Amino acid sequence: MSIVNDIRTAFSRRDNALNQLLLINILVFVVLILIKAVTFLAGGSGIYESIVRLFSLPADLGALARRPWSVLTYAFLHQGFLHIIFNLLNLYWFGSLVREYLGDRKLVSLYILGALAGAALFLLAYNLVPAYRNGPLAEVLGASGAVTAIIVAAATLLPDYTFNLILIGPVKIKYIAIVIVIISLAGIDGGNAGGEIAHIGGAIFGFSFIKLLQRGTDLGRPVQATGDWFGGLFSGRPRLRVTHRSRPTEPATTARKGGVVKPEQDEIDVILDKISRSGYESLSKDEKQKLFRASQK
Missing domain, CATH: 1.20.1540.10 (Rhomboid-like)
Structure with a gap:
Protein backbone atom coordinates (compact mmCIF):
# COMPACT_ATOMS: atom_id res chain seq x y z
CA MET A 1 0.00 0.00 0.00
CA VAL A 223 20.35 10.58 23.62
CA GLN A 224 22.26 11.15 20.39
CA ALA A 225 24.83 8.48 21.29
CA THR A 226 22.06 6.01 22.13
CA GLY A 227 20.35 6.78 18.83
CA ASP A 228 23.60 6.24 16.93
CA TRP A 229 24.12 2.91 18.70
CA PHE A 230 20.63 1.65 17.85
CA GLY A 231 20.97 3.00 14.31
CA GLY A 232 24.18 1.05 13.80
CA LEU A 233 22.65 -2.04 15.41
CA PHE A 234 19.64 -2.16 13.10
CA SER A 235 21.35 -0.94 9.94
CA GLY A 236 23.79 -3.85 10.00
CA ARG A 237 26.57 -1.64 8.71
CA PRO A 238 29.94 -1.71 10.46
CA ARG A 239 30.85 1.35 12.46
CA LEU A 240 33.70 3.27 10.90
CA ARG A 241 36.60 4.50 12.94
CA VAL A 242 38.59 7.45 11.68
CA THR A 243 42.26 7.80 12.56
CA HIS A 244 44.55 10.65 11.73
CA ARG A 245 48.15 11.59 12.04
CA SER A 246 49.16 14.42 14.28
CA ARG A 247 49.93 17.62 12.46
CA PRO A 248 51.76 20.74 13.49
CA THR A 249 49.52 23.13 15.38
CA GLU A 250 47.94 25.64 13.04
CA PRO A 251 47.39 29.26 13.97
CA ALA A 252 43.99 30.24 15.33
CA THR A 253 43.17 32.17 12.17
CA THR A 254 43.83 31.32 8.54
CA ALA A 255 44.16 33.53 5.50
CA ARG A 256 41.78 33.24 2.56
CA LYS A 257 41.92 35.51 -0.47
CA GLY A 258 43.78 38.17 1.39
CA GLY A 259 41.46 38.19 4.39
CA VAL A 260 41.44 36.62 7.82
CA VAL A 261 38.84 34.02 8.75
CA LYS A 262 37.73 33.53 12.36
CA PRO A 263 37.58 30.03 13.80
CA GLU A 264 34.22 28.40 13.13
CA GLN A 265 33.11 28.42 16.77
CA ASP A 266 33.71 32.16 16.98
CA GLU A 267 31.52 32.66 13.90
CA ILE A 268 28.74 30.59 15.47
CA ASP A 269 28.99 32.59 18.71
CA VAL A 270 28.64 35.82 16.74
CA ILE A 271 25.57 34.44 14.94
CA LEU A 272 23.96 33.33 18.23
CA ASP A 273 24.61 36.77 19.74
CA LYS A 274 22.95 38.34 16.70
CA ILE A 275 19.92 36.07 17.18
CA SER A 276 19.61 37.05 20.86
CA ARG A 277 19.78 40.74 19.96
CA SER A 278 17.74 40.96 16.77
CA GLY A 279 16.02 37.60 16.29
CA TYR A 280 16.48 34.86 13.77
CA GLU A 281 14.93 36.92 10.97
CA SER A 282 17.92 39.28 11.05
CA LEU A 283 20.32 36.55 9.87
CA SER A 284 21.48 36.42 6.29
CA LYS A 285 21.03 33.25 4.24
CA ASP A 286 24.74 32.47 4.63
CA GLU A 287 24.54 32.87 8.42
CA LYS A 288 21.51 30.55 8.59
CA GLN A 289 23.36 27.92 6.59
CA LYS A 290 26.45 28.18 8.82
CA LEU A 291 24.31 27.77 11.91
CA PHE A 292 22.54 24.74 10.45
CA ARG A 293 25.77 23.07 9.31
CA ALA A 294 27.29 23.58 12.76
CA SER A 295 24.24 21.97 14.37
CA GLN A 296 24.79 18.80 12.36
CA LYS A 297 28.29 18.20 13.74
Whole structure:
Protein backbone atom coordinates (compact mmCIF):
# COMPACT_ATOMS: atom_id res chain seq x y z
CA MET A 1 0.00 0.00 0.00
CA SER A 2 1.15 3.52 -0.75
CA ILE A 3 0.45 4.65 2.83
CA VAL A 4 2.73 1.96 4.21
CA ASN A 5 5.42 2.94 1.71
CA ASP A 6 5.06 6.61 2.67
CA ILE A 7 5.48 5.73 6.35
CA ARG A 8 8.48 3.51 5.62
CA THR A 9 10.07 6.30 3.56
CA ALA A 10 9.48 8.85 6.32
CA PHE A 11 11.28 6.68 8.87
CA SER A 12 14.13 5.75 6.55
CA ARG A 13 15.29 9.35 6.15
CA ARG A 14 17.85 10.64 8.62
CA ASP A 15 16.87 14.31 8.24
CA ASN A 16 13.19 13.88 9.03
CA ALA A 17 13.02 13.88 12.83
CA LEU A 18 10.09 16.27 13.19
CA ASN A 19 7.86 14.29 10.83
CA GLN A 20 8.94 11.06 12.51
CA LEU A 21 7.91 12.36 15.95
CA LEU A 22 4.58 13.51 14.55
CA LEU A 23 4.03 10.17 12.82
CA ILE A 24 4.84 8.12 15.93
CA ASN A 25 2.27 10.06 17.95
CA ILE A 26 -0.34 9.74 15.19
CA LEU A 27 0.26 6.02 14.65
CA VAL A 28 0.00 5.26 18.38
CA PHE A 29 -3.22 7.28 18.56
CA VAL A 30 -4.72 5.47 15.56
CA VAL A 31 -3.74 2.04 16.89
CA LEU A 32 -5.37 2.83 20.23
CA ILE A 33 -8.55 3.99 18.49
CA LEU A 34 -8.68 0.74 16.52
CA ILE A 35 -8.12 -1.31 19.68
CA LYS A 36 -10.86 0.61 21.46
CA ALA A 37 -13.32 0.09 18.61
CA VAL A 38 -12.56 -3.61 18.17
CA THR A 39 -12.67 -4.44 21.87
CA PHE A 40 -15.94 -2.52 22.27
CA LEU A 41 -17.59 -4.42 19.42
CA ALA A 42 -16.22 -7.71 20.75
CA GLY A 43 -17.47 -6.99 24.22
CA GLY A 44 -13.97 -6.89 25.69
CA SER A 45 -14.70 -4.43 28.44
CA GLY A 46 -11.62 -2.97 30.10
CA ILE A 47 -9.03 -4.18 27.56
CA TYR A 48 -8.48 -0.73 26.07
CA GLU A 49 -8.16 0.89 29.51
CA SER A 50 -5.67 -1.79 30.57
CA ILE A 51 -3.48 -1.15 27.52
CA VAL A 52 -3.50 2.62 28.08
CA ARG A 53 -2.67 2.12 31.76
CA LEU A 54 0.22 -0.18 30.81
CA PHE A 55 2.00 2.66 29.02
CA SER A 56 0.85 5.63 31.14
CA LEU A 57 3.13 7.03 33.84
CA PRO A 58 1.94 6.16 37.38
CA ALA A 59 2.74 8.28 40.42
CA ASP A 60 2.95 5.15 42.57
CA LEU A 61 6.57 3.97 42.69
CA GLY A 62 5.56 0.34 43.08
CA ALA A 63 3.53 0.49 39.87
CA LEU A 64 6.40 2.34 38.19
CA ALA A 65 8.80 -0.47 39.12
CA ARG A 66 6.52 -2.92 37.29
CA ARG A 67 6.41 -0.78 34.14
CA PRO A 68 9.57 1.37 34.05
CA TRP A 69 9.18 2.00 30.31
CA SER A 70 6.27 4.31 31.13
CA VAL A 71 8.66 7.18 32.01
CA LEU A 72 8.97 7.61 28.23
CA THR A 73 6.02 5.84 26.62
CA TYR A 74 3.54 8.16 28.37
CA ALA A 75 4.80 10.96 26.11
CA PHE A 76 3.42 9.23 23.01
CA LEU A 77 -0.09 8.53 24.34
CA HIS A 78 -3.14 10.72 23.80
CA GLN A 79 -6.80 10.39 24.64
CA GLY A 80 -9.18 12.55 22.66
CA PHE A 81 -8.77 14.43 19.39
CA LEU A 82 -8.31 17.86 20.96
CA HIS A 83 -5.55 16.47 23.18
CA ILE A 84 -3.47 15.21 20.27
CA ILE A 85 -4.31 18.05 17.86
CA PHE A 86 -3.09 20.81 20.17
CA ASN A 87 0.05 18.90 21.10
CA LEU A 88 0.97 18.07 17.51
CA LEU A 89 0.27 21.57 16.23
CA ASN A 90 2.60 23.02 18.86
CA LEU A 91 5.17 20.31 18.14
CA TYR A 92 5.06 21.18 14.44
CA TRP A 93 5.22 24.98 14.84
CA PHE A 94 7.90 25.19 17.50
CA GLY A 95 9.67 21.99 16.48
CA SER A 96 10.19 23.44 13.01
CA LEU A 97 12.09 26.36 14.55
CA VAL A 98 14.26 24.12 16.72
CA ARG A 99 14.98 21.83 13.79
CA GLU A 100 15.87 24.71 11.48
CA TYR A 101 18.30 26.29 13.94
CA LEU A 102 19.69 23.34 15.84
CA GLY A 103 19.00 20.33 13.63
CA ASP A 104 17.14 17.03 13.91
CA ARG A 105 19.31 15.43 16.58
CA LYS A 106 18.80 18.21 19.11
CA LEU A 107 15.06 18.28 18.39
CA VAL A 108 14.81 14.59 19.27
CA SER A 109 16.98 15.14 22.35
CA LEU A 110 14.66 17.92 23.51
CA TYR A 111 11.57 15.76 23.04
CA ILE A 112 12.99 12.70 24.83
CA LEU A 113 14.70 14.55 27.68
CA GLY A 114 11.79 16.99 28.04
CA ALA A 115 9.48 14.00 28.51
CA LEU A 116 11.85 12.50 31.11
CA ALA A 117 12.12 15.85 32.92
CA GLY A 118 8.32 16.13 33.02
CA ALA A 119 8.10 12.58 34.36
CA ALA A 120 10.74 13.28 37.01
CA LEU A 121 8.98 16.39 38.34
CA PHE A 122 5.63 14.58 38.32
CA LEU A 123 7.04 11.67 40.34
CA LEU A 124 8.83 13.97 42.79
CA ALA A 125 5.70 16.05 43.36
CA TYR A 126 3.36 13.10 43.87
CA ASN A 127 5.74 11.33 46.23
CA LEU A 128 7.18 14.25 48.24
CA VAL A 129 4.73 17.17 48.20
CA PRO A 130 2.03 16.67 50.87
CA ALA A 131 -0.72 18.22 48.75
CA TYR A 132 -0.29 15.45 46.17
CA ARG A 133 1.19 12.63 48.22
CA ASN A 134 -1.90 12.36 50.40
CA GLY A 135 -4.30 12.59 47.49
CA PRO A 136 -5.69 9.93 45.14
CA LEU A 137 -3.36 7.87 42.97
CA ALA A 138 -2.58 9.63 39.72
CA GLU A 139 -1.33 8.74 36.27
CA VAL A 140 -0.26 11.00 33.45
CA LEU A 141 -0.09 10.61 29.68
CA GLY A 142 0.43 12.88 26.70
CA ALA A 143 3.22 14.65 24.84
CA SER A 144 2.58 17.99 26.57
CA GLY A 145 5.67 17.85 28.79
CA ALA A 146 7.96 17.08 25.84
CA VAL A 147 6.23 19.66 23.64
CA THR A 148 6.46 22.32 26.35
CA ALA A 149 10.20 21.68 26.52
CA ILE A 150 10.41 22.37 22.78
CA ILE A 151 8.23 25.49 23.05
CA VAL A 152 10.32 27.00 25.84
CA ALA A 153 13.56 25.97 24.11
CA ALA A 154 12.48 27.73 20.91
CA ALA A 155 11.46 30.83 22.88
CA THR A 156 14.77 30.85 24.75
CA LEU A 157 16.76 30.48 21.54
CA LEU A 158 14.67 32.90 19.45
CA PRO A 159 12.73 35.06 21.92
CA ASP A 160 11.72 37.70 19.38
CA TYR A 161 10.62 35.35 16.62
CA THR A 162 7.02 36.21 15.73
CA PHE A 163 4.00 34.01 15.06
CA ASN A 164 0.80 35.42 13.57
CA LEU A 165 -2.00 34.13 15.77
CA ILE A 166 -5.60 34.03 14.56
CA LEU A 167 -7.69 36.91 15.98
CA ILE A 168 -4.63 38.29 17.78
CA GLY A 169 -2.01 39.04 15.13
CA PRO A 170 1.78 38.98 15.45
CA VAL A 171 3.05 37.76 18.85
CA LYS A 172 6.64 37.09 19.89
CA ILE A 173 7.09 33.48 20.91
CA LYS A 174 8.64 34.42 24.25
CA TYR A 175 5.22 35.71 25.30
CA ILE A 176 3.52 32.54 24.04
CA ALA A 177 5.91 30.47 26.16
CA ILE A 178 5.31 32.66 29.22
CA VAL A 179 1.53 32.30 28.87
CA ILE A 180 1.83 28.51 28.55
CA VAL A 181 3.95 28.30 31.70
CA ILE A 182 1.57 30.57 33.64
CA ILE A 183 -1.43 28.45 32.58
CA SER A 184 0.40 25.33 33.77
CA LEU A 185 1.21 26.95 37.12
CA ALA A 186 -2.41 28.02 37.51
CA GLY A 187 -3.57 24.44 36.97
CA ILE A 188 -1.43 22.64 39.55
CA ASP A 189 -4.40 22.48 41.94
CA GLY A 190 -6.91 21.32 39.35
CA GLY A 191 -8.11 18.05 37.90
CA ASN A 192 -5.09 17.77 35.60
CA ALA A 193 -2.49 18.70 38.19
CA GLY A 194 -0.19 15.84 37.19
CA GLY A 195 -0.18 16.95 33.56
CA GLU A 196 0.47 20.57 34.49
CA ILE A 197 3.42 19.54 36.67
CA ALA A 198 4.85 17.57 33.74
CA HIS A 199 4.51 20.72 31.60
CA ILE A 200 6.50 22.69 34.15
CA GLY A 201 9.20 20.03 34.26
CA GLY A 202 9.45 20.16 30.47
CA ALA A 203 9.58 23.96 30.50
CA ILE A 204 12.43 24.01 33.04
CA PHE A 205 14.38 21.52 30.95
CA GLY A 206 13.79 23.37 27.66
CA PHE A 207 15.11 26.62 29.14
CA SER A 208 18.11 24.89 30.73
CA PHE A 209 18.92 22.95 27.56
CA ILE A 210 19.32 26.08 25.44
CA LYS A 211 21.16 28.10 28.08
CA LEU A 212 23.69 25.29 28.60
CA LEU A 213 23.97 24.71 24.85
CA GLN A 214 24.87 28.37 24.37
CA ARG A 215 27.65 27.85 26.92
CA GLY A 216 28.97 24.81 25.06
CA THR A 217 27.28 21.99 27.04
CA ASP A 218 24.98 19.70 25.06
CA LEU A 219 22.67 17.79 27.41
CA GLY A 220 21.41 15.78 24.47
CA ARG A 221 24.64 13.89 23.78
CA PRO A 222 23.57 10.72 25.66
CA VAL A 223 20.35 10.58 23.62
CA GLN A 224 22.26 11.15 20.39
CA ALA A 225 24.83 8.48 21.29
CA THR A 226 22.06 6.01 22.13
CA GLY A 227 20.35 6.78 18.83
CA ASP A 228 23.60 6.24 16.93
CA TRP A 229 24.12 2.91 18.70
CA PHE A 230 20.63 1.65 17.85
CA GLY A 231 20.97 3.00 14.31
CA GLY A 232 24.18 1.05 13.80
CA LEU A 233 22.65 -2.04 15.41
CA PHE A 234 19.64 -2.16 13.10
CA SER A 235 21.35 -0.94 9.94
CA GLY A 236 23.79 -3.85 10.00
CA ARG A 237 26.57 -1.64 8.71
CA PRO A 238 29.94 -1.71 10.46
CA ARG A 239 30.85 1.35 12.46
CA LEU A 240 33.70 3.27 10.90
CA ARG A 241 36.60 4.50 12.94
CA VAL A 242 38.59 7.45 11.68
CA THR A 243 42.26 7.80 12.56
CA HIS A 244 44.55 10.65 11.73
CA ARG A 245 48.15 11.59 12.04
CA SER A 246 49.16 14.42 14.28
CA ARG A 247 49.93 17.62 12.46
CA PRO A 248 51.76 20.74 13.49
CA THR A 249 49.52 23.13 15.38
CA GLU A 250 47.94 25.64 13.04
CA PRO A 251 47.39 29.26 13.97
CA ALA A 252 43.99 30.24 15.33
CA THR A 253 43.17 32.17 12.17
CA THR A 254 43.83 31.32 8.54
CA ALA A 255 44.16 33.53 5.50
CA ARG A 256 41.78 33.24 2.56
CA LYS A 257 41.92 35.51 -0.47
CA GLY A 258 43.78 38.17 1.39
CA GLY A 259 41.46 38.19 4.39
CA VAL A 260 41.44 36.62 7.82
CA VAL A 261 38.84 34.02 8.75
CA LYS A 262 37.73 33.53 12.36
CA PRO A 263 37.58 30.03 13.80
CA GLU A 264 34.22 28.40 13.13
CA GLN A 265 33.11 28.42 16.77
CA ASP A 266 33.71 32.16 16.98
CA GLU A 267 31.52 32.66 13.90
CA ILE A 268 28.74 30.59 15.47
CA ASP A 269 28.99 32.59 18.71
CA VAL A 270 28.64 35.82 16.74
CA ILE A 271 25.57 34.44 14.94
CA LEU A 272 23.96 33.33 18.23
CA ASP A 273 24.61 36.77 19.74
CA LYS A 274 22.95 38.34 16.70
CA ILE A 275 19.92 36.07 17.18
CA SER A 276 19.61 37.05 20.86
CA ARG A 277 19.78 40.74 19.96
CA SER A 278 17.74 40.96 16.77
CA GLY A 279 16.02 37.60 16.29
CA TYR A 280 16.48 34.86 13.77
CA GLU A 281 14.93 36.92 10.97
CA SER A 282 17.92 39.28 11.05
CA LEU A 283 20.32 36.55 9.87
CA SER A 284 21.48 36.42 6.29
CA LYS A 285 21.03 33.25 4.24
CA ASP A 286 24.74 32.47 4.63
CA GLU A 287 24.54 32.87 8.42
CA LYS A 288 21.51 30.55 8.59
CA GLN A 289 23.36 27.92 6.59
CA LYS A 290 26.45 28.18 8.82
CA LEU A 291 24.31 27.77 11.91
CA PHE A 292 22.54 24.74 10.45
CA ARG A 293 25.77 23.07 9.31
CA ALA A 294 27.29 23.58 12.76
CA SER A 295 24.24 21.97 14.37
CA GLN A 296 24.79 18.80 12.36
CA LYS A 297 28.29 18.20 13.74
